[in-house]
Amino acid sequence: MVDWSGGNDRGAKPVKDAIWACLATKGIAEAPVYLRNRQLAEDWIIQTLSRLQAEGRRVLVGFDLCFAYPTGFATQLIGSEDTLALWDWFAARVTDTPDSNNRFDLAGEINAQFPGVGPFWFNGLKRDIDHLPRKGNARRDHGLPEKRAADIAVPGSFSPWQLAGAGAVGGQVIMGLPMLARLRQRFAGTLRVWPFEAPDAQIVLAETYFSTLRELVAADPHPIRDASQVSLYARAFSNMSPDALAVLMDIPATPEGWVLGAGKADALRAALAPTPPPLKNDCFAMPQGAHWTPVDEALAHLQSHLHCVTGTDDIAVGDAAGRVLARDATAQRAHPPAPNSAVDGYGFAGPAPEGLNSLPLVIGRSAAGAPFEGTVPKGQAIRILTGANLPTGVDTVVLQEDVTVDAGVVSFYGPLKKGANARDAGEDMQAGQTVLTKGRKITPADVGMLAAAGIGAVTVRNRLRVGVLSTGDELRDPGDTATDGQIYDANRPMLAALFDQAGYDVIDLGRAPDNRAVLRDMLDTGAARCDVIIASGGASAGDEDHMSALLANTGSFALWRIAMKPGRPLALGVWDGTPVFGLPGNPVAAMVCALIFAHPALRVMAGSTWSEPVRYMLPAGFSKSKKEGRREYLRARITDGKVETFASEGSGRVSGLSWATGLVELSDPAQTIQKGDLVPFLSFKSFDA
Template identity: 75%
Template sequence: MSFDKVIMLDWSGGNDRGPRPVKDAIWACIGMAGTVEEPVYLRNRQLAEEWLTETLTTLQAARHSVLVGFDLCFAYPTGFATKLVGSEDTLALWDWFEARVHDSPKSNNRFDLAGEINAIFPGTGPFWFNGLARDIAHLPRKGRDRTTDHGLGEKRAADMAIPGSFSPWQLAGAGAVGGQVIMGLPVLARLRRQFGKTLSVWPFQSPDTQIVLAETYFSILPDLVVSEPQEIRDAAQVSLYARAFSALSPADMTTLMDIDATPEGWVLGAGQGDVLRDALASTPPPLKNDCFAMPQGAHWTPVAEAHHHLREKLSCVTGTETLPLTKAANRVLAQDVHAVRSHPPARNAAVDGYGFAGPAAAGINKLKLVEGRSAAGAPYDGTVPQGHAIRILTGANLPSGVDTVVLQEDVSTSATEVSFHGPLKRGANARDAGEDMQAGQTILQTGRKITPADLGMLAAAGVGTVTVRRTLKVGILSTGDELRDSGDMATTGQIFDANRPMLSALIASWGYEVIDLGRAPDDRDTLRQILDGAAQDCDVILSSGGASAGDEDHMSALLKDTGSFALWRIAMKPGRPLALGLWQNTPVFGLPGNPVAAMVCALVFAAPALAVMAGGAWTQPTSYQLPAAFAKSKKAGRREYMRARLEDGHVAIFPSEGSGRVSGLSWATGLVELSDPAQKVALGDLVTYIPFNNF
């Protein structure tokens, strides 16, 4: 079972909230395949019903299947409907409320109607909390003022399945849902009448219609709401749950809806929060269309400004999976890792020697030997008496009665006795339990790329599996009619494609999966087809060539048509033009065509950007201040990167700064970075050197 669109609504029982978006109002959000539109603020129920009806009509005309989730109870505890409509017919109860609720943007009769309903029941009836200044007959202001002889349960089974849920009988107060239920059921009744047989209500009806209404609570994943970008919590909630429910696989949606219906109904997702968490983790939110849009007026963009903008706008685009340690090297952690047990798990010997109860006094110490020994993996299970010692090996647990170890090289032994010179501190040559890692301690944090050393630490702490980001898939594409693959025949008017093998190897060295997209000719339709296919297979696309604004710069032209295009004129040398955009929600980095410029832009911009999109952190490469083996005068206004290598402790640069001189990249081991202001470098002056491996 699946839906093309998911709409989540945070309902309200209050009056009109005014034109400015506020909390405790009605918010709605539309999701599709794990992506969401901006949450919609609806100031009152009348506007909300109008918006929802128009939206559903539009989606229905487009033949979309739609799940609509309301955060209000669709039913009451068993027995309530029978008292009002003569049977446990929940949908008939909706019609009963529609006929009696009076609602306008400024006032409604929910409290008076609750008092009238209470009067039908024995005692004081189930509803409570009069939110008005005037008294209302049969409606107590506090829950403790009720009697229990109305015969109804305080909550439904579905409510009790969600920690912290409220009773539908409480009409107002912090967290209360009763008022919004009374004010929501008439709207649900009108939606049923409006859309007829094309709409069903889960779980009371089979969810095989084009529109399905379902009850859900926005307290199923309370800890994840803070991760949403919206400042208003209600907006964040509808955004989170629209993402979560729209990201569910058909199988998972079927699992969530496979519930035996009762008159009390059920809450979609109740008790199955892990399914929603997994859906969110496997389908991270996409980049927004404005992620590459620089601030107005940024004509020549400094490198630092471009870095800041990318860092603020980019986010992870990869899902997650759980792997054993043997397959986790170089993967990015998607969750913090905690030590399963302490390391070491027990006090143990740091050396081969003899264990006893310390300290040892100055002078000669003589201790009787007990039979047996303690070895790693075969600990001594007895107690060593005071004044005795035991043979112990490195890594072995300290037996009861032992807290100190003397090195075997420092003792004399006989069959029954060990002697050595003191003094020796208590605890010498012994390791404390958990002195390295404590059970439950966070030992690696989300976003870290796992190193071989990390694997050793994880194994020592008893961690068998880790949840990591799926490997980022990076498509590499070269553009231009003049290109030929190395080894092919080429005329003097053609050149061999240096960028694709160079960038592919660079991306692979960073731990990402390379998808070779080949060469695209200077033909817009062909390039469009290549991009269409790449968007299905790749998380991000790196192209070289066609990134400027000329007649044959087709990459820039196509990205411009998407509405997400940005052509950055970077204030740097080499590599000034940098085209960026989204193609079917897949980020595209359009690098310059000259090999040196393509390489430098990949190092300076793609390296940190891809790290973020792979689930890691934005990092700047480590640089070193070293004496220059060259002299140079540089003008103000742009940052310069020169191919460089170390020679006799000094930094030498490649003789030519031409961005087409690809041999200079092979000659170099890194880059010299000269900052934006004007400067003069003399022989021996300290300059910033960044090895290629540090990017």
């Protein structure tokens, strides 16, 4: 994507309203390229296209540049509405150097060939130019429309007749058409111009308009809008499927051309927020012959078979806490941006020798936000405040508590080494440095760092939509009337609170009766609304285990018998493209399985990294013997530096979860724990889901 310009050379420092370009492949954009003048830009485009051509790539080159004029213009100049021949006409008449060009004079010469006054207007030079009015309202009777049909279809577009001024495109069109003509000649045989030619070549040129997605451009972290625009549109078009791009290009060819993507903003937004591929139906299938699955084997299987299932969004940094970063965040400038003072004091050129140092003070001071603009001569000092830029001639600061000031002279005792109490530019972060990598769950501290690096917006993963469902005729909602044969549903509110605390978008799917048809309808609803469904109950192979029975009919069902206590059965499957985790019905088993298995799995599906809880080795305040063959998780908490366990190991004792602050994990081999032995303690807080 190329944002062209009709102005002169803009200098070495990247600026707005210049030429910017960006290359992207499959939705991933390289850094935007600043091109200071048209000559360098044309060379860069030719070199880039030559390289991509040699690599066998198909290339779409989009220019924010009108490819044609309103109907009738070309006929008056060359005798036909042959737009591509008109390009050659301009190429033969435009003169261009980095510091000057003839666009205003040529526009006057063109106007002279039309009746009345116009159509071009706006003279950007001090001298008058024959036939070129300075104001648009001075034009009359030239006989041409103000805009093309394509311009009318794009809200906010400008007429190609206005040569300069805020938002004007006329000058860049005159200076761009010769470059387009030379590209056609340079890549003859392998280049086509859409929509005047069928887009069936290796290289296709197309006109686009970079202001269609204003809200996304405004949210982009790059400080220069032109750079954001080429990056955003390069990502969007390169990420479109061939079918989606074909739909955009399926328009009849007219001499006026068309703007690629005009009126199709939703298609561009969809390309910028792609939906990841669904999980495969066999993602939960364990190797044949496995009857009892060790915990580590089950975790390894999930880690290797799951992937992110969420799209992306661009949001302001201030709203990003708790969200998962989808693209690496790059510092937009150094932090600090300039050398500055770490303290209130007096700055000078160090070092200061041992003994008394007396330095005359220059008039003025340097404060944060109000730096001293002059130079501090060697042997003199200046008043400086914390965070203020070090003026030229200053590299060392002495604390104000260590000095005396009298009659314009500051005195203090040395020695003081050079650079004392001063911060270097970029000592925290350098411009262009990756400060956070994708997959990180953004913390409040991260928000501060991103803001300090000048990053106004970040690309994050959409919140994972987690549906929570309970099954069983015996369940009643808390607060309802229940008989002795019924129980209150603890799992659904407990699991919903767990996943809400993790930062997911929790969707309460309700409780399903022991009715297969009703459960099927509820799963259909959940699959349409959620990225993943967490169900409890019905996860085994009994008569009323309808969840397992329904998942078995999908061809994706896997019933894992985990070698662990509590929480033996896990029913897993994919329902209409949505993964389903079927947890045990007992509350303790449901919670433990959610922490051990759903916690890391959901992190991956949300776009973050696989994570396991931190294990702290602490002395046991209990004794226990366990058999070989399964892993055990005991509800526990820390008292006086030792780990004590809940009085009962029963998986129905939900009060033990409230009493506990974590779990003791006892590994698979047989073992005997004595008081004082070190045991692994997994704090609930370490499950940073």
